[in-house]
Amino acid sequence: MPETPPAPPPFDRIAIVGLGLIGSSIARAARRYGLAREIVAVDADAAVRERVRELAIADAVTGDLAEGARGTDLVVLCVPVGAMGPVAEAMAPHLKPGAVVSDVGSVKGSVVAAIQSHLPEGVHLVPGHPIAGTEYSGPDAGFSTLFAGRWCILTPPEGTPDAAAARVRALWEGMGALVETMSPEHHDLVLAITSHVPHLIAYNIVGTAADLEAVTQSEVIKFSASGFRDFTRIAASDPTMWRDIFLNNRDAVLEMLGRFNEDLAALAKAVRWGDGDALHAMFTRTRAIRRSIVALGQDTAAPDFGRPRPAEDEAKA
Numbered sequence: 001m002p003e004t005p006p007a008p009p010p011f012d013r014i015a016i017v018g019l020g021l022i023g024s025s026i027a028r029a030a031r032r033y034g035l036a037r038e039i040v041a042v043d044a045d046a047a048v049r050e051r052v053r054e055l056a057i058a059d060a061v062t063g064d065l066a067e068g069a070r071g072t073d074l075v076v077l078c079v080p081v082g083a084m085g086p087v088a089e090a091m092a093p094h095l096k097p098g099a100v101v102s103d104v105g106s107v108k109g110s111v112v113a114a115i116q117s118h119l120p121e122g123v124h125l126v127p128g129h130p131i132a133g134t135e136y137s138g139p140d141a142g143f144s145t146l147f148a149g150r151w152c153i154l155t156p157p158e159g160t161p162d163a164a165a166a167r168v169r170a171l172w173e174g175m176g177a178l179v180e181t182m183s184p185e186h187h188d189l190v191l192a193i194t195s196h197v198p199h200l201i202a203y204n205i206v207g208t209a210a211d212l213e214a215v216t217q218s219e220v221i222k223f224s225a226s227g228f229r230d231f232t233r234i235a236a237s238d239p240t241m242w243r244d245i246f247l248n249n250r251d252a253v254l255e256m257l258g259r260f261n262e263d264l265a266a267l268a269k270a271v272r273w274g275d276g277d278a279l280h281a282m283f284t285r286t287r288a289i290r291r292s293i294v295a296l297g298q299d300t301a302a303p304d305f306g307r308p309r310p311a312e313d314e315a316k317a
C-alpha cells in the first residue's frame, strides 16, 4: 500500500526576531513539529546569535533585520514590547507582498499601534500572545513544549484577511497551543488582572520585605514561607520586559489596580474588626478559582515546594 506523503510545512520561511525565552521556544517547537522549511533567527545581540548557532535551533542566524525580512512568509517579533515598533519599522520595507507579521508581546493595544503604521500594503498583521512562560530569559531558557496545552490569544485588527489569521493559528496549534481570538483592548484588560497586576504585587511585596528594618534581609530569605517564596519567583522576571509591559498597558493596569486596592481595603477592615466570616467566605471563593484552574489543566494540583519536577525537566528537550 502506498504511504501517505508527509504534509508540507505550513510555512516556507519563518523569521523569529529576538531569540530569548519565547523566541527560542518557537524556534525549537517549529523545528520539532515541522512547521517551517527554513527557520531564520534574527537577534541584535552577537552573544545571543553565537549561542543560537551553538544550540543549532535555527537554519540561519543573522543580526540584520532586512536580511531576516527578505523572502520571509512569517515574521514573529519576540522582542520586549517597547522594541516592537522600531524593529517592525526597520523590517517593513524589505517584506514581500503577502507576508504575515506577528508578535508575542504581553500587551496588544500599544503593540498593534506601534507595528501597524509601518507595514506596507499587502503585508498582514496578526498579533499574538502566548499565555506561557517562565521567569527565565535568553536562548538557553526556551524549550519546545513551552506552549503545549497553553492558550495563545490572537488579536487580528479589523480588515485582516481570514487566511492570514488562519496561518498564524496553524502555527500555534502546530506547537500544541489552544488558540482564542479577541480584540487588543479586551486582551489588555484581561491580562492586566491575570498577569500584570499580580506581577506588580509580587515586585512590591518582595521590595517591601527587602526594605524592612525590624526583620533582617537574611531572616526574610531564611524563613521565606511558600507564600513569599512564590512571590520571589514572579519578582525574578525580566526587568526590561516588565518595565515595558507597565509602560504600555498603563490604563488597564491602573483600572485593575484601583479595584484591587478597594478590595484590599475591605480585607484589611475584616482583619481589623476580626470579621472571621468575611475572611472565610473570601478564602473559600478564591480556593474554588484555584481548583477550576487545575480542573482546566492550566496547572497541576501537585504541591510545589520549589522542588524540580522530573517530568518537566525531561520535557525541556
Ligand code: NAP
Pocket (backbone or CB within 6 Å): 017, 018, 019, 020, 021, 022, 023, 043, 044, 045, 048, 078, 079, 080, 081, 083, 087, 104, 105, 106, 107, 129, 130, 131, 132, 133, 134, 135, 136, 137, 138, 139, 238, 241
Ligand atoms: P527575553 O528572554 O529577554 O528575550 C528577548 C530577546 O529580544 C533577547 O534576545 C533580546 O536580546 C532581544 N531584544 C531586546 N531588545 C531588543 C531590541 N531593541 N531590538 C532587538 N532585539 C532586542 O524575553 P522573552 O521572555 O522571550 O520575552 C519576549 C517577548 O515575549 C516580550 O515581548 C514579552 O512581553 C513576551 N512574552 C513573554 C513571556 C514570558 O513569560 N517571558 C510570556 C509571553 C509573552 P538581548 O539579549 O540583547 O537583550
